[in-house]
Amino acid sequence: MPLPGNTAAFRATLWTNLEKLMNQIYSACGQVQHLQKVLSKKRDPVTHICFIEELQKESEASILQSFWESATGILQREFAFAAENSTFIRQAFEGEYPKLLRLYNDLWKRLQQYSSNIVTTQSSDVIGDHKDKGMFEQIKGSDYSPEKAFKSSIKTFENAYLSRSLSRLFDPINLVFPTGGTTPPSQDEVNGISKTISR
Numbered sequence: 001m002p003l004p005g006n007t008a009a010f011r012a013t014l015w016t017n018l019e020k021l022m023n024q025i026y027s028a029c030g031q032v033q034h035l036q037k038v039l040s041k042k043r044d045p046v047t048h049i050c051f052i053e054e055l056q057k058e059s060e061a062s063i064l065q066s067f068w069e070s071a072t073g074i075l076q077r078e079f080a081f082a083a084e085n086s087t088f089i090r091q092a093f094e095g096e097y098p099k100l101l102r103l104y105n106d107l108w109k110r111l112q113q114y115s116s117n118i119v120t121t122q123s124s125d126v127i128g129d130h131k132d133k134g135m136f137e138q139i140k141g142s143d144y145s146p147e148k149a150f151k152s153s154i155k156t157f158e159n160a161y162l163s164r165s166l167s168r169l170f171d172p173i174n175l176v177f178p179t180g181g182t183t184p185p186s187q188d189e190v191n192g193i194s195k196t197i198s199r
Helices: 006-042 051-058 063-085 087-095 096-123 146-150 157-174 187-198
Strands: none
Touching: 006 051, 006 063, 006 087, 006 096, 063 087, 063 146, 063 157, 087 096, 087 157, 096 146, 096 157, 157 187
16 A cells, blocks of 8 residues: 555556566466467377377367466456455556556457467468467357456456546536526536537
């Protein structure tokens, strides 16, 4: 918890650490994809069965999907825990939601670019009976949406930000157009509404 007068430094540290977290997630996704690729190519020397086939006997999900479900679940739990236990963190995420969303969108875009680079540079690699289609292609066949799962971890902050934005928008309108009022708004009142909308 920041000390009085030290909130700016705390916020800067919070956002810096979130950027580091997004970099760690990116790195981990690359490592998991690499692991999945290696397991798809290597075979047990005795039984000659692909290691990935042995792993998929236990679960229908790919290694990447299992990792992504776990990672997004952890993000959701930890963000909820942080918001419950620290009003400062909750206010930072709600008040600066566009910054949080930008971090999420940037990470998602980086993951998609990484995925497409892997596909184009190694399009001749055959894994089993199919080509490696990229980081989240294996997941796309199911009802599971990796992007929705990722963004669901910040859904509560989005809802709070949008409700606060709507109330900020409606406050000047309700002042200009009171219930039962019949007089038209003045030019200053209309200018005030347009300034609020353009912010």
